[in-house]
Amino acid sequence: MRGLHTSLAAEEAAATWRAITERTGSCKHACRRCHSSHRQRSRQAVQAVNVAELQAATPSTSERSWDSVRADFSILDQSVNGKPLIYLDSGATSQKPRAVTDALDHYYARYNSNVHRGVHHLSSQATAAFEAARQKVSSFVNARSSSEIVFTKNATEGINLVAHSWANQNLKPGDEILVSVAEHHANMVPWQMAAKRTGAVLKHVPLTPDTQEIDMQAFKEMISPRTKLVALVYVSNMLGAVTRVHDVVAEARKVGAKVLLDACQAVPNMPVDVQSLGADFIVASAHKMCGPTGIGFLWGRSEVLEGMPPFQGGGEMIDHVGLQESTYAPPPGRFEAGTPAIAEAIGFGAAVDYLSELGMARVQQREAELGGYLYQQLRGVNGVTIYGPPPENGRAALCSFNVEGLHASDVSTLLDHEGVAVRAGHHCTQPLHEYLGMNATARASLYIYNTHSEIDAFIQALKSTIKFFNG
Numbered sequence: 001m002r003g004l005h006t007s008l009a010a011e012e013a014a015a016t017w018r019a020i021t022e023r024t025g026s027c028k029h030a031c032r033r034c035h036s037s038h039r040q041r042s043r044q045a046v047q048a049v050n051v052a053e054l055q056a057a058t059p060s061t062s063e064r065s066w067d068s069v070r071a072d073f074s075i076l077d078q079s080v081n082g083k084p085l086i087y088l089d090s091g092a093t094s095q096k097p098r099a100v101t102d103a104l105d106h107y108y109a110r111y112n113s114n115v116h117r118g119v120h121h122l123s124s125q126a127t128a129a130f131e132a133a134r135q136k137v138s139s140f141v142n143a144r145s146s147s148e149i150v151f152t153k154n155a156t157e158g159i160n161l162v163a164h165s166w167a168n169q170n171l172k173p174g175d176e177i178l179v180s181v182a183e184h185h186a187n188m189v190p191w192q193m194a195a196k197r198t199g200a201v202l203k204h205v206p207l208t209p210d211t212q213e214i215d216m217q218a219f220k221e222m223i224s225p226r227t228k229l230v231a232l233v234y235v236s237n238m239l240g241a242v243t244r245v246h247d248v249v250a251e252a253r254k255v256g257a258k259v260l261l262d263a264c265q266a267v268p269n270m271p272v273d274v275q276s277l278g279a280d281f282i283v284a285s286a287h288k289m290c291g292p293t294g295i296g297f298l299w300g301r302s303e304v305l306e307g308m309p310p311f312q313g314g315g316e317m318i319d320h321v322g323l324q325e326s327t328y329a330p331p332p333g334r335f336e337a338g339t340p341a342i343a344e345a346i347g348f349g350a351a352v353d354y355l356s357e358l359g360m361a362r363v364q365q366r367e368a369e370l371g372g373y374l375y376q377q378l379r380g381v382n383g384v385t386i387y388g389p390p391p392e393n394g395r396a397a398l399c400s401f402n403v404e405g406l407h408a409s410d411v412s413t414l415l416d417h418e419g420v421a422v423r424a425g426h427h428c429t430q431p432l433h434e435y436l437g438m439n440a441t442a443r444a445s446l447y448i449y450n451t452h453s454e455i456d457a458f459i460q461a462l463k464s465t466i467k468f469f470n471g
């Protein structure tokens, strides 16, 4: 098995190196920026192989039990307030498996160096690992090329990038941006700001009153040739509802509008294929999918990215800099000014390896099972209201809920006393909470390491909480 991984690693490293040389443009960076030679480039290729070999040492996990997967997350093995920790806040951020923390450690312990800037050994290793991570993310979402993957600080930055670079160039007074009332603030505030800057009008698609899903009938009535951008959440972090992306894209194409998907709660939990979805932009954050904080990505259709001006200026994003004027690198470098989050990108690559080895179809199936169980159990608790569609409509493995007569913060505080971590508040969806006529909910969100017995313990703790308040 090790041998197979090693030769795959060598192939991957060679492909990565081809991608790096393609990206830097036949000798441009290697010779002009790095004062390198063809010989030095081949030395870098050898070093790339070594890095990829190191990274490919993780055994295949495809046949592993979920118990053994859980054992990779050592943070879960602890007590909180004298009770076993039950972490039900993965919608906010997931825990990290050892493979990811090891990749971070290994980078800092063995090859910490800046990327794209040096020909020395460590810099070459860091560059190869950084670009290998881009390639991994690209394959994970089935992008046509790794140059369609722009590393960003998080999903929020990805949306802000589009809201500046694309929107400033393409929106004018009277144009319309369509979002839904269910958007995370990350996909709401940047469009409010873009609308103010450009004179475009921001419109909000309502939800179906019964199932609280994006109302596709209303969407079809609202979209028009004035619509230049549709920016929608793929999977709602509050309602768990899954947007009918293919229908959205089909309608947008009829009027020539671009489509951005906030896929923060989709990419970690289900197979996402950007080519089959047909949108123009997709964003997600690594920290919700076993990866580190501080890194996310924007996928952009290459022909759209190529037409966009830079978001920020500085090192790395340039082709040539003069005293008055500069020219810019092609995507994705054009959108990655300054030293990137190197360790985080490498950790993200390890997270993608980890999830890929589990298999995203299997992850999705496991979450459907756990999520369905959570919904059924929670629905059986007296006084509980769960928001969002029923499981038969398809929903994510999370439940936002309220208990009659209790504030979500009180519920969450009491659950914490029982070792149960749930989130309370508006979950960065304040307009949605106002739309639904409330100011807060509690939210239990699951991931691959949760178990049925944890859900049972959560339900028991919730019942005790309700009893404590209601006597």
Ligand SMILES: Cc1ncc(COP(=O)(O)O)c(C=O)c1O
Binding pocket: 091, 092, 154, 155, 156, 157, 184, 186, 187, 233, 235, 236, 237, 262, 264, 265, 285, 296, 428
């Ligand atoms: C649906 C959705 N969109 C956007 C975000 C923002 O993610 P980040 O803060 O990592 O940029 C989140 C995070 O909770 C989310 O759940």
